[in-house]
Amino acid sequence: MTILIPIAAALLPAIALLYFIWKKDKQKEPTSWLRKAVLWGVVICFPVAIVELGIKMVLFGDGMPSSLTGTTAMAFLVAAIPEESFKLFALWRVLRRNPYFDEHFDGIVYAVCVGLGFAALENVSYVFTQENWMATAIMRSLLAVPGHYAFAILMGYYYSVYHFVDHSPKVAACVLLVPVFAHGVYDALAMSGLVNTYIGGISFFVLIYFCIKMHKAAHSKVLALLHQDDNSLA
Numbered sequence: 001m002t003i004l005i006p007i008a009a010a011l012l013p014a015i016a017l018l019y020f021i022w023k024k025d026k027q028k029e030p031t032s033w034l035r036k037a038v039l040w041g042v043v044i045c046f047p048v049a050i051v052e053l054g055i056k057m058v059l060f061g062d063g064m065p066s067s068l069t070g071t072t073a074m075a076f077l078v079a080a081i082p083e084e085s086f087k088l089f090a091l092w093r094v095l096r097r098n099p100y101f102d103e104h105f106d107g108i109v110y111a112v113c114v115g116l117g118f119a120a121l122e123n124v125s126y127v128f129t130q131e132n133w134m135a136t137a138i139m140r141s142l143l144a145v146p147g148h149y150a151f152a153i154l155m156g157y158y159y160s161v162y163h164f165v166d167h168s169p170k171v172a173a174c175v176l177l178v179p180v181f182a183h184g185v186y187d188a189l190a191m192s193g194l195v196n197t198y199i200g201g202i203s204f205f206v207l208i209y210f211c212i213k214m215h216k217a218a219h220s221k222v223l224a225l226l227h228q229d230d231n232s233l234a
Helices: 004-024 031-044 046-058 066-095 104-131 133-142 144-165 167-194 196-234
Strands: none
Touching: 004 104, 004 133, 004 144, 031 046, 031 104, 031 196, 046 066, 046 104, 046 133, 046 144, 046 167, 066 104, 066 144, 066 167, 104 133, 104 144, 104 196, 144 167, 167 196
């Protein structure tokens, strides 16, 4: 019974956000396809971990970066780029032959399923490898899991815009580059505490501000695609 408590603490934030975005979808997607998207998000955790470990070994060996340049490089090259690239691959695999991908908002729904499938397993791994699992679970439920949710909304938004509206190279690039940028900035701020506690303390408040702005932007993307679908049905 005891082990179920940290598992629940790790999984419930992702489940809650999945439910929230599912409720927003007026034309519900088949459960089997949503489950497939979540499963893809879980499965890619394993190759992502291998790739990230390889890049980290090349860049930093067995150590950790001790400068802002190093933590920023780690944020983008070790975390943001591999993770968002694999998420995009998973989203493409789910949507390329999906007959139910017929509304603008669907891109966000499936991207969130992939992103939160990834975040859920990542969260479990963090909770079970940290000494103070409760503090880890609380902090990640407030920042990291909602972060993956926001990155997914940004990816899903541009994926739908490219698929349904604008096939330009600029929009195609935004499908990956926008979530990579958001993820990289988030991680760079979060990792800056590795340099020293003063920089980490300042960066924490900047991180909170950045998260607020990022979630406002993500919410506007949700409303934009819901409005687009409403207009299509009118």
